[in-house]
Amino acid sequence: MSRDDRVGVAFLGLHPDRARTEVERHGSASSVLRLAARARLDGVAPHRVVPPADRVKAMERAGCRPVLLGDPDYPGALAELGDPPDILFVRGSLPLSPGVAVVGTRRCTGYGRRLATAFGRSIAGAGWPLISGLARGIDGAAHRGTLEASGIGVAVLGSGSDVLYPPDHRELHDGLLESGGAVITEYPPGTRPDGWRFPPRNRIISGLSAAVVVVEAAVTGGALVTAMRAGEQGRALFAVPGDVDREASVGCNMLIRDGAIPVLGAEDLIEALSLVLGPPRRMSPAAMAASISGVDALVLAATGTPVTADRVAEIVGLPVSEVLGAIARLELAGHVVTGDGVVAAADQR
Amino acid sequence: MFASVTSSALVGVDPRPVRVEAHVSGTAGGRDRFNIVGLPDASIREARQRVQSAILATGHHFPDRRITVNLAPADLPKVGSAYDLPIALGVLAAIGGLPPYATKVVALGELALDGAVRAVRGGLAAGIVAARRGMPCIVGVDGGAEAALSGADVRGVTSLAHAMAVCRGEDRGLPVPEAAPPIETCLDLSAVRGQATARRALEVAAAGGHHLLLVGPPGAGKTMLARAMPGVLPDLSPTEALEVAQAHSAAGRPPAVGRRPPFRSPHHSATPAAILGGGSGVPVPGELTLADRGVLFLDELAEFPSHLLDTLRQPIEEGRVHIARKGVSVAFPCRVQLVAATNPCPCGYLGDGRTPCRCSRPAVDRYRTRLSGPLLDRFDLRVTVPRVEAAELLGAGGEPSAAIRSRVLAARRVQQDRGVLNRSLSRDQLDGLPWDVDAGRMLALAMDRQALTGRGWDRVRKTARTIADLEGAEQAGGNHVAEALALRSVL
Numbered sequence: 001m002s003r004d005d006r007v008g009v010a011f012l013g014l015h016p017d018r019a020r021t022e023v024e025r026h027g028s029a030s031s032v033l034r035l036a037a038r039a040r041l042d043g044v045a046p047h048r049v050v051p052p053a054d055r056v057k058a059m060e061r062a063g064c065r066p067v068l069l070g071d072p073d074y075p076g077a078l079a080e081l082g083d084p085p086d087i088l089f090v091r092g093s094l095p096l097s098p099g100v101a102v103v104g105t106r107r108c109t110g111y112g113r114r115l116a117t118a119f120g121r122s123i124a125g126a127g128w129p130l131i132s133g134l135a136r137g138i139d140g141a142a143h144r145g146t147l148e149a150s151g152i153g154v155a156v157l158g159s160g161s162d163v164l165y166p167p168d169h170r171e172l173h174d175g176l177l178e179s180g181g182a183v184i185t186e187y188p189p190g191t192r193p194d195g196w197r198f199p200p201r202n203r204i205i206s207g208l209s210a211a212v213v214v215v216e217a218a219v220t221g222g223a224l225v226t227a228m229r230a231g232e233q234g235r236a237l238f239a240v241p242g243d244v245d246r247e248a249s250v251g252c253n254m255l256i257r258d259g260a261i262p263v264l265g266a267e268d269l270i271e272a273l274s275l276v277l278g279p280p281r282r283m284s285p286a287a288m289a290a291s292i293s294g295v296d297a298l299v300l301a302a303t304g305t306p307v308t309a310d311r312v313a314e315i316v317g318l319p320v321s322e323v324l325g326a327i328a329r330l331e332l333a334g335h336v337v338t339g340d341g342v343v344a345a346a347d348q349r
Numbered sequence: 350m351f352a353s354v355t356s357s358a359l360v361g362v363d364p365r366p367v368r369v370e371a372h373v374s375g376t377a378g379g380r381d382r383f384n385i386v387g388l389p390d391a392s393i394r395e396a397r398q399r400v401q402s403a404i405l406a407t408g409h410h411f412p413d414r415r416i417t418v419n420l421a422p423a424d425l426p427k428v429g430s431a432y433d434l435p436i437a438l439g440v441l442a443a444i445g446g447l448p449p450y451a452t453k454v455v456a457l458g459e460l461a462l463d464g465a466v467r468a469v470r471g472g473l474a475a476g477i478v479a480a481r482r483g484m485p486c487i488v489g490v491d492g493g494a495e496a497a498l499s500g501a502d503v504r505g506v507t508s509l510a511h512a513m514a515v516c517r518g519e520d521r522g523l524p525v526p527e528a529a530p531p532i533e534t535c536l537d538l539s540a541v542r543g544q545a546t547a548r549r550a551l552e553v554a555a556a557g558g559h560h561l562l563l564v565g566p567p568g569a570g571k572t573m574l575a576r577a578m579p580g581v582l583p584d585l586s587p588t589e590a591l592e593v594a595q596a597h598s599a600a601g602r603p604p605a606v607g608r609r610p611p612f613r614s615p616h617h618s619a620t621p622a623a624i625l626g627g628g629s630g631v632p633v634p635g636e637l638t639l640a641d642r643g644v645l646f647l648d649e650l651a652e653f654p655s656h657l658l659d660t661l662r663q664p665i666e667e668g669r670v671h672i673a674r675k676g677v678s679v680a681f682p683c684r685v686q687l688v689a690a691t692n693p694c695p696c697g698y699l700g701d702g703r704t705p706c707r708c709s710r711p712a713v714d715r716y717r718t719r720l721s722g723p724l725l726d727r728f729d730l731r732v733t734v735p736r737v738e739a740a741e742l743l744g745a746g747g748e749p750s751a752a753i754r755s756r757v758l759a760a761r762r763v764q765q766d767r768g769v770l771n772r773s774l775s776r777d778q779l780d781g782l783p784w785d786v787d788a789g790r791m792l793a794l795a796m797d798r799q800a801l802t803g804r805g806w807d808r809v810r811k812t813a814r815t816i817a818d819l820e821g822a823e824q825a826g827g828n829h830v831a832e833a834l835a836l837r838s839v840l
Contacts, residue, residue: 148798308735309835310545320545321816324835325828331838332794332831338838340693340700341564341733 004052005029007066010087011050011058011188012036016200020083055188062162062189064089078207081233085186085204089161092182095152099129100273101209101235103202103226104138104216109248112216115240115266116141117148119213121334121346122266124151126280128273129181131156131208133201134173136166138215138223143172146181149334153181156205158198160191202226203233211236211276213263217251224251227260236276238263299326303336306344350374352442355455356435357471357478358427361679362592362599362634364474366455366482368421369432371439375415382413385436387420390428390630399430399460400437404446406464407510412444426677428631431469434458434487437509438516451516455479455501456487464509468492473598476501477591485522487512493525495604498594535609536576539749543741547574550732550836552753555581556760557771557815560665560687560727562650565734566701571690574734575646576612578688580750582644583758584608589642592682596641600634611643617652625660625670626681632672637664638681650689651719658724665727687727690734691720701736729772729808730836760818771815779810787827788813795834809833 009019009029022032022041032041039046050058059065067074067088077098078084088094100123104112120142123130130146132139134155146153153176159165161183164173176183186204187197202225206212212230214237217223230237239260242249256262263269274280295318302315309327313320327343330336336343353370383397404411418436420427435456442452457475459467468489476499479486488496490505497503504522506512514520538548547563551574554561561578563571585593585608593611594604615624615636622628626635637645645665647653664670668684693699694713699706708716725731764770769778796806810825812833817825 308546308733310543310735313545320549321832322828324546324549325831328795328831328834328838329791329827332791332798332834341735342700 002030003066003068005033006068006086007055008033008050008052010066010089010186011055012044012048013188013191014044015196016085016186017083020086023086050188058189059089059161062089062091062160064091064161064189066090067094075208077210078204081203081207083203084207088184088186088204089188090182090184091161092177093180094182094184095129095154095208097129098210098277099123099131099152099154099208100277101131101205101212101226101230102138102142103132103205103212103214103223104142105218105221105223105248105251106135106137106139107218107248108137108141108216109246111242112138112240112248113141116215117145118266118346119215119263119269120145120147120151120153121149122270123273124149124153125334126270126273127151128277128280129154129208131205133158133198133205133222134169134176134183135222136169140169140172142215143169143176145334147172147175147179150179152179154208155181155183156201156208157183157185157193158187158201159185159193160187160189161185162189163191163193165193198222199225203229206230206233206235209235211238211273213238213240213269214252214255214260215240216242216248217255218247219250219254221251224255227251227255236273237261238269238272295322295326296330299323300330300335300345303343303345306342308342312343350443350445352439352447352449352452354435354439354442354452355478355482355484356432356457357455357475358425359471359474359599359631360425360677361632361681362596362638364477364595365422365425366478367425367427367432369435369439370419370421371436371443372417372419373412373414373440373443374417376413383416383418385418385420387418387423388426389420389432390426392430393420393427393432396430396433396436396460399433399462400440402462403433403437403460403464403509404441406462407441407446407508407513409441409444409446416440416443426631429469429471430459431457431471433460434466434489434509434512438512441513447513447516451513451518453484454487454516455482455484456512457496458487458489458492458506458512460509466490466506466508466512470601471598472496473498473595473604476503477595479503485515487515487522490523490525493523494527495598497525498591498604535580535612535750536573537580537750538577538753539746541570541573541577541747542745543737544570544574544734544747546732547734548747548753550730551578551581552757553812553815553819553836554578554686554688554730555753555757556819557729557764557811558686559729559772559812559815561689562725562728562731563688563690563734564693564731565690566692566699566704566736567697569734569736571734572646572648575614575644575648575688575690577750578644578646578686579610579612581753581757582610582686583754583761585610585642593642596634596638596682600639602639609643611640612646613640613643614646614648617647617649617654621657621660624657625664626672627674630674631677632674632679632681634681635670637661637670637683637685640685641682642684643686645683645685645687647687647689650691651716655719662724662727689728693733700733703736726804726808728837729812731838732836756819759821760815763818763821771811771818774807774811774814776807779807779814782814783824784810785824785826788825788830791827791830791834795830805837809837812836 237260239252239255298316468491472492472495476496480501493505597604698704813829816829
């Protein structure tokens with residue numbers, strides 16, 4: 001079964017399950033392509049067979065490269081699934097180790113958005129790749145947190161590499177690529193973000209992860225699909241509890257009832273995750289202070305509860321000019337947040 | 350039969366010499382026997398009656414001939430009764446009541462019908478004109494103190510006859526009283542407890558001439574801190590002090606003679622004319638100009654009408670405020686350092702540890718929107734002024750203003766060598782200054798994290814440069830940029 005033909009099948013743009021069954025039924029990718037070209041494949045018009053040269057051009061234009069099942073850089077965790085994608089169109093570099101998925105509803109509340117960002121930061125701070133879907137709401141907030149802590153993030157799209165949805169996440173998208181992460185999809189360039197393409201996409205999100213964290217989810221929606229797939233794939237499942245009468249939290253509360261691990265905060269999450277993923281490779285929030293040097297460490301230690309800069313200067317006994325500089329550095333690194341005249345450690349929010 | 354005497358007028362706050370020329374000719378016929386030309390206003394035209402009576406009161410005969418007085422330059426509008434004295438002296442010289450050599454004086458004063466000389470405003474301008482020309486300055490004795498600030502040879506006189514004696518050199522004139530020392534409104538920082546961040550912001554603001562915004566709950570000490578600002582600014586040079594006095598004199602206020610920079614705090618209900626300058630006829634300087642070379646303090650910034658704040662923007666940037674009135678357009682100086690204070694929210698207690706804030710989030714957002722926009726952007730430094738803890742109130746006061754001022758002076762000297770105050774550094778100039786790698790990295794990071802807009806980028810660099818200057822550092826580094834970022838983090 002030639003590589004080219006497998007890419008060719010992917011370019012038909014079928015539902016992943018359909019593509020797999022067709023290949024199985026007809027024995028090889030080349031026979032599927034041949035049949036399709038002769039209009040012998042149900043619902044597939046012959047013009048949808050893209051000539052090899054055009055495929056190469058399309059991938060060049062989209063800036064992506066194909067990584068096939070069996071390739072050395074194909075993620076191992078994904079290969080173990082019962083229904084692994086035969087091909088991934090990859091921009092950027094795939095993480096070598098399994099990551100943590102942070103997913104949730106697009107219609108999130110401020111509570112969910114805040115937590116997702118905090119989790120994104122902490123997970124990045126622990127050195128684990130963060131996997132999500134680049135969607136509005138929770139996904140975007142989690143990715144943003146990753147970028148703020150200069151972590152590695154992977155976005156799995158439900159469209160082609162060159163079709164950005166939602167379009168206003170351009171900055172996040174580019175940020176992920178610039179900071180050493182990846183944007184991947186099993187759909188060929190030019191694929192529109194149709195609704196039915198997202199549930200299969202979710203199995204990749206959970207598949208790339210050792211643990212899945214659902215921040216907010218309604219009763220219906222993609223986040224619960226991801227949670228379900230995570231369960232099937234044997235991934236650790238975490239959910240953030242919320243008000244029982246809040247629509248955006250009903251799904252999460254149900255998951256907890258059914259056995260998901262409740263998350264009590266960013267630090268709690270990191271601790272629980274380190275049981276699954278091993279000790280944090282970069283730094284846990286607690287160990288962070290140790291790795292930050294000099295004044296910054298002193299200042300960070302003084303921001304356990306929200307305090308004014310004046311008070312910090314008093315506590316650490318240093319001139320306020322030095323303390324102010326340290327606060328700005330810590331804020332830029334995502335360790336503290338400032339607002340309304342006070343500064344607090346980032347996981348206090 | 351012609352004679353002339355020098356006097357003065359104001360263009361903006363600049364004193365200009367005015368030549369008062371008198372010509373007496375022929376015999377009088379009809380009603381127009383005494384005319385004043387050269388853009389006089391109504392009060393100057395009335396001088397005819399006062400001058401005639403005052404001359405009669407000296408015992409001189411008022412000539413029954415045609416008299417023309419011209420105020421040159423003729424296109425400069427002149428106002429007020431201050432030209433009575435020079436007109437009378439000119440007329441007397443033209444009819445031979447004074448010898449020609451006796452008119453080499455600068456005179457200013459209003460005449461009473463009995464010949465007494467009354468002091469008028471603008472004495473300082475007359476003094477400056479006299480000092481420039483090396484002539485004696487003859488003014489009403491009460492107005493002498495103001496004129497003497499210029500360093501001119503001031504002769505106080507009580508009456509027209511007295512003035513004539515002084516002109517002829519028969520009398521030295523009365524000694525002028527010393528100007529009263531200004532009331533010290535400036536507060537020493539040693540009286541301020543706690544407030545480490547705000548004190549630091551004050552020091553940095555003073556060192557680089559940066560505009561400063563103080564945000565905090567009522568009673569936190571924002572006004573007190575603002576009042577301390579002149580105390581940490583460098584003393585005015587004698588020339589600068591004279592300019593400041595001129596602005597006050599032009600506004601009809603007793604001019605300050607101190608070396609402390611002025612501090613003006615207009616109320617938020619003040620009219621645009623009161624703040625920017627204006628008024629009918631010849632424009633009068635407003636608060637903005639009275640604060641020239643000093644501090645303009647806007648307390649309760651959010652209470653000022655937004656259109657007024659908008660009109661402040663350009664003059665503050667440019668250092669001049671242009672006022673156009675019928676026939677005249679003047680530019681008043683306003684090289685002010687802006688200090689403003691505001692509550693963080695309508696009730697004032699947002700972020701305060703003790704009193705809970707009672708404002709809804711939309712109300713807070715509305716309040717901030719009123720502040721936001723281009724004016725807010727002009728503040729290089731925006732810091733929070735928290736309420737002081739009881740323990741701090743009992744503790745020792747902070748460093749005295751004089752110690753901070755000496756550091757500010759050193760930083761200003763570095764800027765003088767560069768030729769421009771850090772506040773006014775252009776983008777190109779900033780680019781040309783030495784920045785170390787860390788500084789660039791920190792700025793890029795802040796830009797990335799959206800903590801910084803394009804305009805903010807330059808503002809932070811200016812502040813960082815000032816912080817480096819205070820430290821005596823040649824190159825601005827990451828630490829300086831970090832502190833500059835922290836000092837503009839509010840709102």
